[in-house]
Amino acid sequence: MKTLVCAEPGKFEQAQRPRPESKPGHVRVKIGHIGICGTDYHIYGGHQPFLAYPRVMGHELSGTAEEASSDGRIAKGDLVVVNPYITCGKCHACTIGKPNCCEAIAVLGVHTDGGMCEEIVVPEGNLYPAEGLSPKAAAMVEFLAIGAHGVRRGGVRRGMSALIVGAGPIGLGAAIFAAIEGADVTLRDTSQSRLDLARKALPSARYELVGQETPGAYDVVFDATGNIKAMNAGLAHVAHGGAYVLLSVVKGDLVFADPEFHKRETTLFASRNALKEDFEHVIAKIRSGEVPVDALATHETSFEDAVTSLPLWAEDRGTLIKAIITV
Structure with a gap:
């Protein structure tokens, strides 16, 4: 499948990677839109600590579920928001209901490869239905949840x-x-x-x-x-x-x-990351029209053009709020 990879600081390119394998308790998502975060610009610039290159970036993600979740919350074909914080479920923070500060947290696109690609497989609990949102608005839920x-x-x-x-x-x-x-x-x-x-x-x-x-x-x-x-x-x-x-x-x-x-x-x-209730609160407020998503999405690019767009935006971030890649 096609991916966008930061091979090293200052080198951002399109590459082919194997399609991810299915896993029990996970759902395959066809990525539709990707928000570009300050973290992505830092990775491209070589300023993100504790990061191993090459890295498939991307953690502000929306897409289409290609299979149903086992708990019935998500049906095949649903528009979903991806919560990119992959947690252990066992540490003290997780057991007291604060997985946003999990001791072994792995953030997609930072600690592990993310969603600047055609498909991703993630734990079904990290997906939230986004009915009533546009796919582009759904890709902005994560940063608003913070x-x-x-x-x-x-x-x-x-x-x-x-x-x-x-x-x-x-x-x-x-x-x-x-x-x-x-x-x-x-x-x-x-x-x-x-x-x-x-x-x-x-x-x-x-x-x-x-x-x-x-x-x-x-x-x-x-x-x-x-x-x-x-x-x-x-x-x-x-x-x-x-x-x-x-x-x-x-x-x-x-x-x-x-x-x-x-x-x-x-x-x-x-205040670190966000919880499920924050994602759901943001989704509800976008759905009700209380969040000006159209004013927030100031820049857009295609998957193919992102290799030239992202480096330009990294040098001129004062002219944009949120840039979105359409896959």
Whole structure:
């Protein structure tokens, strides 16, 4: 079958791979659409740690089930969203209902080959029916679920003020779901072009360029910058009694002044990946029309053209929100 392979940093090419073999408890999926993630750009650029090349990337996936699941949830021909987090089911995190932070987690397209290919075989529990969604919208569920999970972790509810620092896809996803919960949302970024793109998707929010921000504190602050300096600085924006949610995962040490942390009685959350209920929440909100998926999908390419499109977008990510490959 046809695949897209990052053979080494800076080398992205089409290649032939064997069709995956069927496994008990798994379902074969014909991939239809693939969202390109920041992680994919990092892999292409050689900046993703603990990754072995060559790697078939791709973890934002939708497709068609080519066989039914044994539990009856999925019929042959159903449009499905793929949850790319393959978990062990046995570790402490899995047994307490938090497989998103499984001790042996393997993310498709990162720790193991992913979905930039014609077919993939995945555990049936990692597939969610996407009835009522377009195939392209279904490929955006995974990245939106990360933001939705963070919003749930932060306990966002109506009447709260929420600051999201970092207006990339993950930050924008968090902003959208904070707004859905009824929060008063502010998005902050160092890039005016990213803010302009975000404004088209979520016009109800306030937008601030770093360095020109309005003084104030917020009930919940989300960091989606991928920058350790910004993560360390974010505590200053949390209101007394508020929460700080870290969507970013970076190398480096978090350093807070303990008196500032304590006098606010700050609640600090790490937010990693997403759970089934987050995927289902996102699917429901897309189906109800509350998520502006058309404004989020700013760029598209074909499977054949992706080998030239992805490297170009990797160098100019400030002009796009989400790029989608059609297989």
